[in-house]
Amino acid sequence: MLGKGGKRKFDEHEDGLEGKIVSPSDGPSKVSYTLQRQTIFNISLMKLYNHRPLTEPSLQKTVLINNMLRRIQEELKQEGSLRPAFPASAPPAAAAADPLGSSSREAPPAFSQPAPAPCELGGAAALEACLTPASLLEDDDPDTFCTSSPAAPARLAPPALLPPEKDSFSSALDEIEELCPTSTSTEAAEADGPKGDSSSGGPGAPQRPEGLQEGGRPEDPKLMDSLPGNFEITASTGFLTDLTLDDILFADIDTSMYDFDPCTSASGTASKMSPVSADDLLKTLAPYSSQPVAPSQPFKMDLTELDHIMEVLVGS
Amino acid sequence: MLLSLPALHLQTSEHHPLFQLPHGRLGPWCSPTGSPAPLSCETGCGEGTWILVCRLLVPTQVSLLSMEEDIDTRKINNSFLRDHSYATEEHFRLASFSLPSSLLHWSKPPPSRTWTVVMTYQQDYLSPCLYPLSALSDIISTVEFNHTGELLATGDKGGRVVIFQREQESKNQVHRRGEYNVYSTFQSHEPEFDYLKSLEIEEKINKIRWLPQQNAAYFLLSTNDKTVKLWKVSERDKRPEGYNLKDEEGRLRDPATITTLRVPVLRPMDLMVEATPRRVFANAHTYHINSISVNSDYETYMSADDLRINLWNFEITNQSFNIVDIKPANMEELTEVITAAEFHPHHCNTFVYSSSKGTIRLCDMRASALCDRHTKFFEEPEDPSNRSFFSEIISSISDVKFSHSGRYIMTRDYLTVKVWDLNMENRPIETYQVHDYLRSKLCSLYENDCIFDKFECVWNGSDSVIMTGSYNNFFRMFDRNTKRDVTLEASRENSKPRAILKPRKVCVGGKRRKDEISVDSLDFSKKILHTAWHPSENIIAVAATNNLYIFQDKVN
Numbered sequence: 001m002l003g004k005g006g007k008r009k010f011d012e013h014e015d016g017l018e019g020k021i022v023s024p025s026d027g028p029s030k031v032s033y034t035l036q037r038q039t040i041f042n043i044s045l046m047k048l049y050n051h052r053p054l055t056e057p058s059l060q061k062t063v064l065i066n067n068m069l070r071r072i073q074e075e076l077k078q079e080g081s082l083r084p085a086f087p088a089s090a091p092p093a094a095a096a097a098d099p100l101g102s103s104s105r106e107a108p109p110a111f112s113q114p115a116p117a118p119c120e121l122g123g124a125a126a127l128e129a130c131l132t133p134a135s136l137l138e139d140d141d142p143d144t145f146c147t148s149s150p151a152a153p154a155r156l157a158p159p160a161l162l163p164p165e166k167d168s169f170s171s172a173l174d175e176i177e178e179l180c181p182t183s184t185s186t187e188a189a190e191a192d193g194p195k196g197d198s199s200s201g202g203p204g205a206p207q208r209p210e211g212l213q214e215g216g217r218p219e220d221p222k223l224m225d226s227l228p229g230n231f232e233i234t235a236s237t238g239f240l241t242d243l244t245l246d247d248i249l250f251a252d253i254d255t256s257m258y259d260f261d262p263c264t265s266a267s268g269t270a271s272k273m274s275p276v277s278a279d280d281l282l283k284t285l286a287p288y289s290s291q292p293v294a295p296s297q298p299f300k301m302d303l304t305e306l307d308h309i310m311e312v313l314v315g316s
Numbered sequence: 317m318l319l320s321l322p323a324l325h326l327q328t329s330e331h332h333p334l335f336q337l338p339h340g341r342l343g344p345w346c347s348p349t350g351s352p353a354p355l356s357c358e359t360g361c362g363e364g365t366w367i368l369v370c371r372l373l374v375p376t377q378v379s380l381l382s383m384e385e386d387i388d389t390r391k392i393n394n395s396f397l398r399d400h401s402y403a404t405e406e407h408f409r410l411a412s413f414s415l416p417s418s419l420l421h422w423s424k425p426p427p428s429r430t431w432t433v434v435m436t437y438q439q440d441y442l443s444p445c446l447y448p449l450s451a452l453s454d455i456i457s458t459v460e461f462n463h464t465g466e467l468l469a470t471g472d473k474g475g476r477v478v479i480f481q482r483e484q485e486s487k488n489q490v491h492r493r494g495e496y497n498v499y500s501t502f503q504s505h506e507p508e509f510d511y512l513k514s515l516e517i518e519e520k521i522n523k524i525r526w527l528p529q530q531n532a533a534y535f536l537l538s539t540n541d542k543t544v545k546l547w548k549v550s551e552r553d554k555r556p557e558g559y560n561l562k563d564e565e566g567r568l569r570d571p572a573t574i575t576t577l578r579v580p581v582l583r584p585m586d587l588m589v590e591a592t593p594r595r596v597f598a599n600a601h602t603y604h605i606n607s608i609s610v611n612s613d614y615e616t617y618m619s620a621d622d623l624r625i626n627l628w629n630f631e632i633t634n635q636s637f638n639i640v641d642i643k644p645a646n647m648e649e650l651t652e653v654i655t656a657a658e659f660h661p662h663h664c665n666t667f668v669y670s671s672s673k674g675t676i677r678l679c680d681m682r683a684s685a686l687c688d689r690h691t692k693f694f695e696e697p698e699d700p701s702n703r704s705f706f707s708e709i710i711s712s713i714s715d716v717k718f719s720h721s722g723r724y725i726m727t728r729d730y731l732t733v734k735v736w737d738l739n740m741e742n743r744p745i746e747t748y749q750v751h752d753y754l755r756s757k758l759c760s761l762y763e764n765d766c767i768f769d770k771f772e773c774v775w776n777g778s779d780s781v782i783m784t785g786s787y788n789n790f791f792r793m794f795d796r797n798t799k800r801d802v803t804l805e806a807s808r809e810n811s812k813p814r815a816i817l818k819p820r821k822v823c824v825g826g827k828r829r830k831d832e833i834s835v836d837s838l839d840f841s842k843k844i845l846h847t848a849w850h851p852s853e854n855i856i857a858v859a860a861t862n863n864l865y866i867f868q869d870k871v872n
């Protein structure tokens with residue numbers, strides 16, 4: 001990044017950020033604050049997951065970056081703009097945990113204590129949480145839906161919080177969408193890094209699923225927006241050969257009916273979880289994903305089908 | 317590709333036969349050139365001015381390239397260094413061209429107290445076919461004076477330790493006082509491979525700590541990320557001659573040819589300095605060792621990694637005692653790591669360790685076996701006006717040092733140096749801004765990872781001046797009594813003859829005065845992380861990437 005002895009030139013974009021710090025209260029600087037936060041968030045993720053050193057990465061650096069990510073997540077959560085259903089204590093530290101303790105283990109059960117099951121549970125519950133709005137639209141009874149799944153792990157916040165916050169969420173989403181047109185590429189680039197290690201195994205594999213998981217967990221709407229990038233790459237590497245997610249989900253999404261992302265990310269999240277878990281999950285998912293052909297079909301999938309998927313996720 | 321390391325550090329004296337060239341000794345390689353060039357600079361420090369005593373270039377590593385094939389350079393270099401006492405003639409022949417020429421500046425001490433350049437070493441590569449190879453391995457990663465200041469040890473990224481010895485004062489050459497010449501070089505650590513994690517273990521020397529001298533030999537501890545080694549550096553100037561069963565070359569004699577018996581006698585030989593590893597303390601750290609500290613009882617020492625601190629006895633290498641463990645049961649909850657640790661200079665039961673959250677804990681080993689509960693906790697409350705995304709990262713302490721008196725501790729975080737009184741835990745007694753102009757650039761520094769740079773800080777012998785490094789090869793000194801400070805630069809350009817070392821200034825505002833440098837022109841790849849101060853005199857050693865500068869304050 002720095003030429004030897006070369007004069008440092010600051011990116012104009014970032015230079016603009018430097019001066020405006022903090023104080024998310026007033027209007028115009030709130031935008032720049034959010035922008036800066038978003039930038040820092042992206043940089044942090046890139047640092048964690050793009051770096052592939054020959055030697056062990058510095059634990060201090062990893063911990064500091066993780067703390068930064070966690071703080072931003074907390075802030076975003078506090079602003080109430082995101083799904084509180086995602087595990088609050090989401091393992092950004094899992095990324096730290098893994099290279100430290102268990103990087104020798106092979107791919108799937110790469111997280112420290114929680115086995116893949118909670119992650120799938122997390123995904124399932126996330127799915128479930130995401131499903132709630134859909135269920136709300138069709139059936140005005142979120143509570144039954146919430147309690148129907150026995151698998152909700154303790155980690156998850158009640159998904160019932162979601163409906164009231166839909167409005168603030170969507171408005172925040174729109175706001176951030178205006179501000180950050182370029183972060184999609186950043187996320188795609190970020191996904192590239194961890195993606196490339198899918199075949200390498202060893203320390204690479206454990207970090208990659210966490211990278212993807214990390215990509216989903218932080219409740220950043222912008223991140224959700226850019227998840228499509230993740231999946232296209234996922235599909236293209238052949239890992240999920242049976243799935244044609246990009247065709248199905250991201251071609252022409254009619255967002256007028258669903259003015260927030262959870263539904264998109266729901267199936268996305270589920271698919272994202274697939275590389276992490278066992279291959280069976282993949283295969284069970286495949287038939288379901290391949291069924292719909294029209295772009296907006298996943299959103300119109302029957303509740304029962306989604307329910308079935310959820311059970312599959314929860315069950316394995 | 318030729319190996320130049322030993323030949324470059326040749327001495328005029330007879331004291332280093334180790335590097336004796338087959339064609340005879342080199343002529344004096346430190347000789348005055350031209351007329352005396354007074355090099356001085358005035359500082360506002362009240363300490364006078366600093367002069368460059370010597371700039372010693374750690375030579376870049378080159379490899380032997382045979383005609384037939386490419387030889388693994390690393391292997392050759394390392395083995396050469398290890399067997400330096402048995403270096404063959406061939407090695408030296410190949411290296412013989414690389415004669416350094418040094419420029420010695422005699423400076424007449426000006427009336428006031430000034431820092432002047434005593435000596436500069438410059439390398440002249442006479443042969444065009446010398447290619448410095450793997451220059452990275454020569455980045456100096458630690459600098460440390462021993463307890464008398466006679467020896468200066470540097471460790472580099474390639475796992476080598478180079479020890480410099482101060483030239484003894486002699487009546488006829490009083491000006492030579494303050495020169496440091498190479499005393500010994502050895503390969504301390506080798507790169508290793510952790511098969512379980514499929515990761516390399518760097519051979520970079522993280523820290524060197526000297527033991528106080530108890531006999532004729534010198535002992536030092538050197539550590540990389542995982543292993544601590546105790547090295548003995550000793551001189552040999554006599555050898556036995558006249559063995560009965562062996563001839564002069566060491567070959568066994570045929571007993572039938574022995575007709576008389578004789579008693580072997582010790583005859584003087586050319587001085588040889590040899591370094592031998594006496595202890596290897598391995599396999600005790602899961603995480604990367606960042607500090608080692610010798611206890612004042614001189615029997616134990618501690619090694620600290622990111623999450624644990626172990627107490628060792630020098631005599632026992634297969635066991636260590638864990639005295640601090642901050643590893644959480646669930647690694648996902650990890651938010652804080654240990655960044656530095658040091659024993660109290662006088663109380664062998666007390667030590668401090670700093671964390672990545674800007675806190676310092678003082679522990680007393682008498683309180684309990686596992687010192688997870690601190691005796692004192694030093695933390696300054698956060699300044700709300702300076703709060704930013706990076707508050708936590710810049711508060712991470714990169715170095716902690718006890719004062720020589722044992723009453724204060726000094727901590728270095730990214731932008732400041734703080735002095736704490738051990739008796740006051742809630743805030744430091746002094747705070748010095750090292751490069752506050754970087755506060756507005758933190759986002760970019762975060763992106764290019766400079767924000768994670770670990771600067772060290774040092775006290776002078778009397779605890780009145782503290783020094784630390786910065787970017788652009790700047791280093792800063794703060795006088796605690798007069799509250800004055802100075803910024804100096806350690807660079808090649810300023811060490812030329814007739815050059816005047818000036819205090820530097822970084823301008824923050826729009827108007828840049830003539831000798832000032834603007835923040836945007838700072839070179840962030842030239843950082844001074846490691847410095848050392850002589851324990852009793854005003855001599856400092858500054859490591860700038862792969863150059864070592866020695867400055868001295870000349871008092872009249």
